[in-house]
Amino acid sequence: MTSNELPQGKRVKSQRHIDYTFAAIVVILLTYGLIMVFSASSASAHYRMNDTFYFIKRQFLWAVLGLGAMYGVSKIPYKVYYKLAFPALAASVVLLLLVLTPLGIEVGGARRWLGFSILTFQPSEIAKFTLIIFLAKSLSKNRDILKNFWGGFVVYLVIIGIVAGIVLLEPHMSGAMVMVGVGLIMMFAAGAKLSHYFYIAGPVALGVAGMIMAAPYRMKRFTTFLDPFSDMLGDGFQVVQSLYAIGSGGLYGLGLGQSRQKFLYLPEPQNDFIFSIICEELGFFGALLVVVLFAALIWKGIQIALHAPDAFSSFLVTGITSLIGVQVVLNIAVVTSSMPATGITLPFFSYGGTSLFIILAGMGVILNVTRHIEK
Numbered sequence: 001m002t003s004n005e006l007p008q009g010k011r012v013k014s015q016r017h018i019d020y021t022f023a024a025i026v027v028i029l030l031t032y033g034l035i036m037v038f039s040a041s042s043a044s045a046h047y048r049m050n051d052t053f054y055f056i057k058r059q060f061l062w063a064v065l066g067l068g069a070m071y072g073v074s075k076i077p078y079k080v081y082y083k084l085a086f087p088a089l090a091a092s093v094v095l096l097l098l099v100l101t102p103l104g105i106e107v108g109g110a111r112r113w114l115g116f117s118i119l120t121f122q123p124s125e126i127a128k129f130t131l132i133i134f135l136a137k138s139l140s141k142n143r144d145i146l147k148n149f150w151g152g153f154v155v156y157l158v159i160i161g162i163v164a165g166i167v168l169l170e171p172h173m174s175g176a177m178v179m180v181g182v183g184l185i186m187m188f189a190a191g192a193k194l195s196h197y198f199y200i201a202g203p204v205a206l207g208v209a210g211m212i213m214a215a216p217y218r219m220k221r222f223t224t225f226l227d228p229f230s231d232m233l234g235d236g237f238q239v240v241q242s243l244y245a246i247g248s249g250g251l252y253g254l255g256l257g258q259s260r261q262k263f264l265y266l267p268e269p270q271n272d273f274i275f276s277i278i279c280e281e282l283g284f285f286g287a288l289l290v291v292v293l294f295a296a297l298i299w300k301g302i303q304i305a306l307h308a309p310d311a312f313s314s315f316l317v318t319g320i321t322s323l324i325g326v327q328v329v330l331n332i333a334v335v336t337s338s339m340p341a342t343g344i345t346l347p348f349f350s351y352g353g354t355s356l357f358i359i360l361a362g363m364g365v366i367l368n369v370t371r372h373i374e375k
Helices: 020-049 054-074 079-099 123-141 143-147 149-168 173-189 194-214 216-226 237-249 274-306 311-335 353-370
Strands: 105-107 110-116 119-121
Touching (some): 020 054, 020 353, 079 123, 079 149, 079 311, 110 123, 123 143, 123 149, 123 311, 123 353, 143 149, 149 173, 173 311, 237 274, 274 311, 274 353
Antiparallel strands (some): 105 110, 110 119
16 A cells, blocks of 8 residues: 555654553553452452452453553554455444344343353444544545535435444444444544534434334433432432442542442442442542543544544544543443433443453554654
8 A cells, every 4th residue: 555545644754652641541541440340340249250350350351462452553554454444344344233143142131242152242342443444544535525415424424324223223322322423523523514513413313312212221211310219229220329329439439449339239330330439439539530531541632633644544543532532421421320321331441351452452553643743
């Protein structure tokens, strides 16, 4: 692949070294996350698995593998993804479709996994990144058509909607929401008109309302969100326990490892609601540190995108950074009962091997871009 196949950018001399500030923020977030996974999961791991270290051992293994992937990917020239953009997206769509067949593994009423025994993964996590790579390539080549509502803006919405729609069939509404959110941010960064977003606001709101009403469990979640304490022992149980955890933490928290809600009150505290445990054990300041670290990561990502050597790498970094940002906002919104409960993980913190591994690999992509930015 020759350089002129990529969107043209300023010719700069490679600095050859990664952005160590960005890498340090990633490592701090990962370390903080591992500490909290152990603290949040110890009680349920002992009760369910008779092994206090059950979850942290697996998360630590994935963290080590993820760091290895981050380092390895940081050495791979980002231009490689330009060539692989469409095949990678097509392969991930095939994997998403396989999830809907008998090959898919169903857990808790949702069919989101492929694999066998403990070697399972979520194709939706892979699809998030392949969609970002595809959009980065396409937008870098076709930025001008975004100014056309029907011939450009809507075309990209359809592409994003097809991939997100397959994820929605799992059902995995939060995953679909993340894909749409990241896609809209990338389109805006590529020059989509703000007025176009106002045009689609009404239809999108109606579509979301229709999806909520079409599924009884979603409708129940929405009505419970309006008043979670009206069904404290039913659908509102998890949110109520989350709010109890947040409220009892106060400014300084109960102390690391001293959570009460993790003792089988808050279901799966090491997963989607781990932020509640952070608030309970480390208080407002511990939670604020999480927010500040993510804000620093996102700010550095924006800076890297602005100084990227070409349009493709700029949109690539924008997409990966916005993926982190969208998930953080949605997770904290759910945990604090600012939006209806949906399964959305907190990057670097929530237990889950596929998500952690792919996020760290994505950080490696950004680090490789920093190697090509002039100091």
